[in-house]
Amino acid sequence: MTGHEKQGGAGGPVGRRPRAVRIAGLALAGALLPAAVAGGWAYWHLDGNITSVDINSALGDDRPARAVTTPPASGSAAPSPLPTGSLNILVLGSDSRSGEGNQALGGGDGSGARSDTAMVVHIDAGRTRATVVSIPRDTLVTRPSCPLASGGSTATAYGAMFNSAYSVGGPVCAVKTVESLTDVRMDHYIEIDFSGFAELVDALGGVDVTIDQDIDDDKSHLHLGAGPHHLDGTRALALARTRHGIGDGSDLGRIGLQQKLVRAVLEQIAATDLLSDPVELYRVANTATASLTTDTGLGSLTGLMSLGRSLKGLTADRVETVMMPVVPAPSDPNRVVAKQPSADDLWASLR
Template sequence: MLGSATAAWAYWHLNHNIRSVDIDGALGDDRPARAVAGPAASTSASAAPLPTGALNILVLGSDSRSGKDNRKLGGGDSSGARSDTAMVVHVDTGRTRATVVSIPRDTLVTRPSCPLPSGGSTAVAHQAMFNSAYAVGGPVCAVKTVEAMTGVRMDHYLEIDFAGFAKLVDALGGVTVTTAQDIDDDRSHLHLKAGTHHLDGTRALALARTRHGIGDGSDLGRIGLQQKLVKALLTQMAATDLLTDPAKLYRVADAVTASLTTDTGLDSLGELTRLGESLRGLPAGRVRTVMMPVVTAPSDPNRVVARQPAANKLWASLR
């Protein structure tokens, strides 16, 4: 009885950790078409079959300073929140291969009019920074902006903040990454020699955020480090047999759900579990990471714009 009660409480706790946004309800039908669903994969006689169709997920890393942990990790107070990291994750039909496309936050885009939770809508903005979409209209505007610039329907939305990322890495026992050059960034408090390092959550977050200690100090150099971290996390998850260690499984699940915002299609532990199970045949070696092709913006040397026709060809390939 005690074991059953504990399990029930844990499930309730994890389920209620998750915050969600009704993106489908807010955006309606004026969106790109969904990908054609593939045949479902059978699991067992009693379980519902797992989906195998192509899938597009917008994954955002928020630089929100809300909460004590985020303020500490983010480096003090900062008003509002922006999408510090943006990745379109495209999973092929069969869910054995995937492409992760990073969108530089400093990209100048045409930000569409977005509905606001309080009613009304934002105005169309030309030559706006990509990460301003999240700042002015939250997840709904971030999704609408990505769909407008790519023509790709986002089936799901996932957002994690500073504290959640660091806690996830710690719950997994850290991640191992290899850097090709020394990193000395006083702003992110990260100092690493070139080579292989096993990082805890705080240092992994610093690696994801560093840009002043590498390359030309722009967001483009940081994207390469973030993509290394994505693959390192996938590798660590695959190497950690969570199902045989209930305590570690709970720590990982609690770390993720406590700092997670999703669309309403993924706002339960059951839906997240089904998504994870459907991706079980996707090894880190079959995840391709790329960056949206960009060039320096003619209007501002500190900003970039999509490089055409290469960017449109990339999005067309995902469609």
């Protein structure tokens, strides 16, 4: 395997290109990179960081309809007007077992991975407001049949754990399962793993988070008192993963902490004056682009920069975080199912 190729895995063919973040860690490079990529080598290097998955080709046309957008007015003075239509982006945090960095941070042994965190990021038309909807990984769903890169497809599974979709079919099956659950078209896909998230937080100089209650979790090695904390990457990741030290130990308590971290990362990006320090900007951009896997629609530095610039009016105070309404599953009190009609009403508001 060369430095310009990466094995695709169960979710579909994978190509090398960039990966960046601005919302939920998302389109950072797009918002900040123009100054950093003035040199050809910098552009080539950052563009070569990206891993992308061709989800559209794998899933074909049997998907929810795209949102209808109004084309820009003819005769516009701008040669290439930035897109302003609404977007839905599936953001996954994966507990990949691959690589020494991930294993050291709790990825464990072996080569498997699950979607440890799942958020649907809906960006309103105009791109100045966003809603981040967390889907509990313990949700029982109907997992649809998904195409495999090796040929064939997975079997439809009823009452399956939501995070099993990524395990059996990679990003392609994760997207298809979310679209089946929500009837909302995912325009893009972004994935970050254990070590990538920790490295991004460290590259930003850490994040500030206020904890509402003491956390004492030996399994995630996190011990924090209630109150404000400045967290480095390792402790921020532990906060995103902890659940045994809060609430009833379920995934629902952890989601609230993950949403705090989303805001903290956004606020740190906004507070860091990277444009005044090209060297620091490049360092952060390099970390961000090397941390993510995207769909091919975001699989180039140009595409990410366009997305980032279109989100320049989106600030942390205009991001709403919610969780998909759920109730205990009748078949298993340790699992949940979507609460109806509340869940369907929420997803309908994002179409």
